[in-house]
Amino acid sequence: xxxxxxxxxxxxxxxxxxxxxxxxxxxxxxxxxxxxxxxxxxxxxxxxxxxxxxxxxxxxxxxxxxxxxxxxxxxxxxxxxxxxxxxxxxxxxxxxxxxxxxxxxxxxxxxxxxxxxxxxxxxxxxxxxxxxxxxxxxxxxxxxxxxxxxxxxxxxxxxxxxxxxxxxxxxxxxxxxxxxxxxxxxxxxxxxxxxxxxxxxxxxxxxxxxxxxxxxxxxxxxxxxxxxxxxxxxxxxxx
Amino acid sequence: xxxxxxxxxxxxxxxxxxxxxxxxxxxxxxxxxxxxxxxxxxxxxxxxxxxxxxxxxxxxxxxxxxxxxxxxxxxxxxxxxxxxxxxxxxxxxxxxxxxxxxxxxxxxxxxxxxxxxxxxxxxxxxxxxxxxxxxxxxxxxxxxxxxxxxxxxxxxxxxxxxxxxxxxxxxxxxxxxxxxxxxxxxxxxxxxxxxxxxxxxxxxxxxxxxx
Numbered sequence: 001x002x003x004x005x006x007x008x009x010x011x012x013x014x015x016x017x018x019x020x021x022x023x024x025x026x027x028x029x030x031x032x033x034x035x036x037x038x039x040x041x042x043x044x045x046x047x048x049x050x051x052x053x054x055x056x057x058x059x060x061x062x063x064x065x066x067x068x069x070x071x072x073x074x075x076x077x078x079x080x081x082x083x084x085x086x087x088x089x090x091x092x093x094x095x096x097x098x099x100x101x102x103x104x105x106x107x108x109x110x111x112x113x114x115x116x117x118x119x120x121x122x123x124x125x126x127x128x129x130x131x132x133x134x135x136x137x138x139x140x141x142x143x144x145x146x147x148x149x150x151x152x153x154x155x156x157x158x159x160x161x162x163x164x165x166x167x168x169x170x171x172x173x174x175x176x177x178x179x180x181x182x183x184x185x186x187x188x189x190x191x192x193x194x195x196x197x198x199x200x201x202x203x204x205x206x207x208x209x210x211x212x213x214x215x216x217x218x219x220x221x222x223x224x225x226x227x228x229x230x231x232x233x234x235x236x237x238x239x
Numbered sequence: 240x241x242x243x244x245x246x247x248x249x250x251x252x253x254x255x256x257x258x259x260x261x262x263x264x265x266x267x268x269x270x271x272x273x274x275x276x277x278x279x280x281x282x283x284x285x286x287x288x289x290x291x292x293x294x295x296x297x298x299x300x301x302x303x304x305x306x307x308x309x310x311x312x313x314x315x316x317x318x319x320x321x322x323x324x325x326x327x328x329x330x331x332x333x334x335x336x337x338x339x340x341x342x343x344x345x346x347x348x349x350x351x352x353x354x355x356x357x358x359x360x361x362x363x364x365x366x367x368x369x370x371x372x373x374x375x376x377x378x379x380x381x382x383x384x385x386x387x388x389x390x391x392x393x394x395x396x397x398x399x400x401x402x403x404x405x406x407x408x409x410x411x412x413x414x415x416x417x418x419x420x421x422x423x424x425x426x427x428x429x430x431x432x433x434x435x436x437x438x439x440x441x442x443x444x445x446x447x448x449x450x
Binding site for chain 1: 298341342343346350353354357360361364365366367368371374375377378379381382383385386
């Protein structure tokens, strides 16, 4: 137990130190995210007629998260390919699940740093106010972060030896995360004031229902995906 | 044996179509697409269940046959899901004047198609040993299936506009639909069987070539 904990800590610290010293992926992530926000802000020009700014902001935020998150996740096991570091990782006296959790935590931390830059950028450029409900916003973003990272970290280890690494990772992760993005978008739309707290009727948003239910869905997705990926990781990486 | 199943399923499908166009016709005319749409939606879902069972079977037993069944169900399921979405869109346009709208049931049908297609792409792009590829595909099959209950089953309990409110008037209509469902499932089963067998034979031939 103690050695598992120290191994876990060692991998997390190693990944974060590499990232902070060499800055391999965070600058790219932030610039990509800001470009996405910028482009979506350009097309939501108020003079072009009816524009739902909060809707565009929610779209910009999740698209930026997903694609910048993919960069971090691809890097997560990509960095191990150089100099055969991956062999060192597998020969460490740790079970695969612990390696997965450590990599997951490192990815969550990197994506959180990214969020700290990109969320204010979105709020400022789309002129939104969420000061009253900042805690809810943080919770929704954190739950989304964990969900995005959980699936991405698992499949990052899978795609490393393929020819189309990033492209393959992106379709695999996006298709699995698609259902999670419905409550995630719902929650952001409520927080940005584009939708009432509760929605009735038919359609995807009424399917979620209310803000609390959206948070519940996000929590359920996170729990299911983290546990499933943790359990199945060993199967994926075994040679 | 397989030939008989194939012939039986095709006879059932032809009968279902014939009944649907004659005695069991539904008014207005566009609703007759239901005789293709509903069987294919059931088939596509069952195909995913087969994919899940084969994936779990492979991870538990490591027997190659399960991997071939998983691959075959994904290929057949892709065809069924494509027909499901195409007929659904045609019907939606005729009935409600929109090709597509994000309602729970339509999202889940589209998601099913996407999951199948990504599974097939993942299958063809993984290098390395056959065992490793089979394991990774099995894991994706299981993770992908986690999406299905969350969207598909819960969508059953939500009021949704995309179900026309009508019941069958004659038993001919019920018969046509039941024949369609039975025929589609039988045909899908035979195709999976055929495809898995083909994959097995190709594997054996490759082995003979290498030795």
